[in-house]
Amino acid sequence: MKYLTEYRDGPKARALAEAIRRETTRPWAIMEVCGGQTHSIIRNGIDQILPEEIELIHGPGCPVCVTPLETIDKALAIAALPNVTFCSFGDMLRVPGSSHDLFTAKSRGADVRIVYSPLDAVRIAEREPERQVVFFAIGFETTAPANAMAAKLAKARNLPNFSLLVSHVLVPPAIDAIMQSPDNRVQAFLAAGHVCSVMGYWQYPPLAERHHVPIVVTGFEPLDLLRGILRAVRQLERGEAKVENAYERVVTFEGSRPAQEVIAEVFTTTDRSWRGIGTIPQSGWRLSDEYAAFDAERRFPVGDIATCESTLCRSGEVLQGAIKPHECPAFGKECTPRTPLGATMVSSEGACAAYYNYGRHETVKLQV
Amino acid sequence: MTGRNDSEGDRFPSTGVQCPLPLRDYPQIVLGHGGGGQLSDELVRHLFLPSFANDALQELGDASVVALGEQRIAFCTDSFVVQPRFFPGGNIGELAVNGTVNDLAMVGAEPKWLSAAFILEEGFSMDELARIVAAMADATARAGVDIVTGDTKVVPRGQGDGCYINTSGIGVVPKGIVLCPSRVQVGDAILLSGTIADHGMAIMSVREGLGFESEIASDTAALHELVATMLGVCPEIRAMRDPTRGGVAAALHEVAQAAQVGIEIDDAAVPIAPATASACEILGIDPLAVANEGKLIAFVPDEAASEVLEAMRAHPLGHNAARIGKVVADHRGMVVAKTAIGATRVITTQIGEALPRIC
Structure with missing residues (x-):
């Protein structure tokens, strides 16, 4: 497959791992921000071929994982209303709310539909004008342009029966929050390539400077990740703290102007609560006042929701890199993808699910 | 917590039969129970298997092999609910024949006879049914098997999804072949x-x-x-x-x-x-x-x-x-x-x- 298989080449990957080994003189902790990168690292076993001095800390960049419990409960409340068709990406259906998940809501009769694009939800609203169609608009900067387009289209077509339940989150404020945490161990970041393909990386130099931390824009295939790690290690060894782009074939400094324009039109920055982490100031997007009519939280009565989080789940610490998934006492016991206590065990991008699905719990067991 | 509670769902309310642990998590069937993964497995192991217990079932193969005098017979069943019913490379009818033939083949059996049962929804297109049946006829001819028995039920509009098909199959396992x-x-x-x-x-x-x-x-x-x-x-x-x-x-x-x-x-x-x-x-x-x-x-x-x-x-x-x-x-x-x-x-x-x- 063009642009994929050539970035999975075994000998080249091992040569890069060797280069990293040659340049590493002491332990370094590097955080990959994006859940897609976590998934690729574990699936391909990239951490297994790195020198043991290099620790990869799995970051909070899984949108499913950090969507606040309150928003999941709102989704469940809206989906259960009569005459509502609730559209979502498949990953969100198994994320536990306070009492159940969207799959269970569906089995109880709610009209919950998996869509692959927010524009599919707009089409459903056009096709079924008698139903209230709600799209669960979550994600980082990556999914924002498509979600913004859906809102724009619904406005242009004057669709009174379409709305969005928005819970967008942003990478730069999360990096800032991690670096400000007193327990922080992260010494360098691999910035998320997909997010940067939309936003560019002009937001990062002030962060790198303020926290004196190297930030390397990195892709998702094994060779991409290894190149990103190599460049981060090089900077760390030299005491540098620059922003570099190791994903040149996709990312430019400016990013996509048209995408950023549509985002600026439809969304506005807001404080956002991150599941397991807490509120990070100015770390999310909500619909702008101009699009308030399409806000599902205003359209449906979901103001007062009392949430109840599992007391066993330590996903917050996992998302901040304080513990590895299998170090949580509930991992693989009370909490499995089959019975997830936290969202990190659900999403294919969640660190706990990645560890579980690729058998890290088994590997750990085998070594005992 | 995710709504799981040790005090609830200890028994199936209608029968008083002890409800095994994993099934307690789901008071209702969810789609995943039919997905062939862990949830399906739980349903089989904790409800069907203990209820129907016997040696042949215990194997949980694609088909069961049972002895009839000297002869060993392979027997299997499968239901087909695919949507869309016609797709690139095939259709529900072809799938219903090939799927059952393959279940027999996986235990080394020579497929012989199939049954075909249709659950049709009121209002379903006669033309589409004819195309499905023609595809089944072609598939049986290609596979060299016969559909020797069948059944048809019609459910009221809105209570089915057009057309569901169940096929069962019988085959003969050649001497000396044991695939297990x-x-x-x-x-x-x-x-x-x-x-x-x-x-x-x-x-x-x-x-x-x-x-x-x-x-x-x-x-x-x-x-x-x-x-x-x-x-x-x-x-x-x-x-x-x-x-x-x-x-x-x-x-x-x-x-x-x-x-x-x-x-x-x-x-x-x-x-x-x-x-x-x-x-x-x-x-x-x-x-x-x-x-x-x-x-x-x-x-x-x-x-x-x-x-x-x-x-x-x-x-x-x-x-x-x-x-x-x-x-x-x-x-x-x-x-x-x-x-x-x-x-x-x-x-x-x-x-x-x-x-x-x-x-």
Whole structure:
């Protein structure tokens, strides 16, 4: 497959791992921000071929994982209303709310539909004008342009029966929050390539400077990740703290102007609560006042929701890199993808699910 | 917490029968219970198996083998609810015949007789039914089996989804042939008859209107002649599986568990068509977990593997056959893949099916 298989080449990957080994003189902790990168690292076993001095800390960049419990409960409340068709990406259906998940809501009769694009939800609203169609608009900067387009289209077509339940989150404020945490161990970041393909990386130099931390824009295939790690290690060894782009074939400094324009039109920055982490100031997007009519939280009565989080789940610490998934006492016991206590065990991008699905719990067991 | 509570659901309310632990989590059936993954397995092991307990059922094979005097008979059943009913490369009728023929073939049986039962929704198009039936007739003719009994029920409009088909099959197992996961041994080679994930991705691409540039066609096919060819070369083949729901991952996992052996596969050796691989990439789906309807996995004594592989490749349904791995003494009960960069990962089974039904 063009642009994929050539970035999975075994000998080249091992040569890069060797280069990293040659340049590493002491332990370094590097955080990959994006859940897609976590998934690729574990699936391909990239951490297994790195020198043991290099620790990869799995970051909070899984949108499913950090969507606040309150928003999941709102989704469940809206989906259960009569005459509502609730559209979502498949990953969100198994994320536990306070009492159940969207799959269970569906089995109880709610009209919950998996869509692959927010524009599919707009089409459903056009096709079924008698139903209230709600799209669960979550994600980082990556999914924002498509979600913004859906809102724009619904406005242009004057669709009174379409709305969005928005819970967008942003990478730069999360990096800032991690670096400000007193327990922080992260010494360098691999910035998320997909997010940067939309936003560019002009937001990062002030962060790198303020926290004196190297930030390397990195892709998702094994060779991409290894190149990103190599460049981060090089900077760390030299005491540098620059922003570099190791994903040149996709990312430019400016990013996509048209995408950023549509985002600026439809969304506005807001404080956002991150599941397991807490509120990070100015770390999310909500619909702008101009699009308030399409806000599902205003359209449906979901103001007062009392949430109840599992007391066993330590996903917050996992998302901040304080513990590895299998170090949580509930991992693989009370909490499995089959019975997830936290969202990190659900999403294919969640660190706990990645560890579980690729058998890290088994590997750990085998070594005992 | 996620709504699980030890004090609730101890018993099925209607029968007073003790409700086994995993089933307590779900007071209602969810789609995943039909997905062929862990939830399906729980339903079988904790409800059906204890309720219907007998030796033949205990094997949990694609088909059961029962003795009738000297003769060994293979018997199996399968229901087909696929949407859309017509898709690139096949349709529900063809699937209903080939699926049951393949279940018989996986225990080495020569398929003989099939039943066909239709559950139709009031208002269903007579023309479409005729096209489905014609496809079934063609498929039985190609496979050399007869549909010898059947049934039709019609449910009121809105209470079905057009057309559901159940087929059962009976076949005869030749003397000396015993295909059973418990016979799999350390050192055996694992052969796969061709490219994976074509059926599942074909269904998804049309059902979700994903509009991929190149069309992916289902691989639906009757495999019993390929099986006969392979057994002709090596009657000592230990076991076969057709990796339908849950894909190659689930099939390998079942065998690793049943035989209590370790399974090691090489990611790069597993054949996959470029268009299918792209579709899986775009959707973030692991092709190893995607359904196939015309492929088989065979566990073969290592010394016979090359000869069997050659025979497979000479057969029209085995052109792309490959040796994908081996049975090992390490990590018993587990399936491990060697990744392209030389690391390893454990392959687990899916929980349920995140996607709607595909077979």
